[in-house]
Amino acid sequence: MKNNLFPIVKEGWKYIGFSLLAFVLFSILDIDLLQIVAFILILFFITVFRNPERETPIFQENSLLSPVDGIITSIEELDNEEYAYKIEIDGSYLNVAVLRAPLTSSIENIDLKKGARLSYSDTLFEKLNEYSEIIFKDKNANTVKVIHRLKQSFDNISISASVSQHILQGSRYGVMVNGVTTICLPRNFRLNVNLGNDLKACETLIGYFSKK
Known part of the structure; x- marks a missing residue:
């Protein structure tokens, strides 16, 4: 996968372009109110689709980093043979939308399904909303399942990685604007985070x- 090093991810170019075009048009027509609205939209889309450079800290081998920006809203134990813990991370429009690999690994599976854009608090949120499920597996056979699920968003989930691809920890692999990320972890994992942590x-x- 080629990392996008532009300050704005390519998924945001069309939104910024249309807003800029609208701004120019309303300026020519001298419609001040709509001109202001278009300018605000330009700033909004630049903020939402920003793509900052980040340096991955040096941790010991077998570390797992957060794949998204957001706040931990839930940590649960699972009665499951494969996974023992589930962490939910709530992201907003103010968070960076770029998704990054949590560990150096191979991608075992990618499942992307279109769906609704219901609120996080809606009882049908997990059943109906658009989501992407990705399974990462490292050289020691440690498996992590990451599920990205949209909330009330104007854009689709974009995944630029592919199955069987080897990916380095911290590498960009997609974009999700305003969503919730669930990380499922095996029994041999030691958590280093708490409820309410900002990631x-x-x-x-x-x-x-x-x-x-």
């Missing part, structure tokens, strides 16, 4: 895998 993609340590 930064590829900078915040989620925890470590212990030897199986």
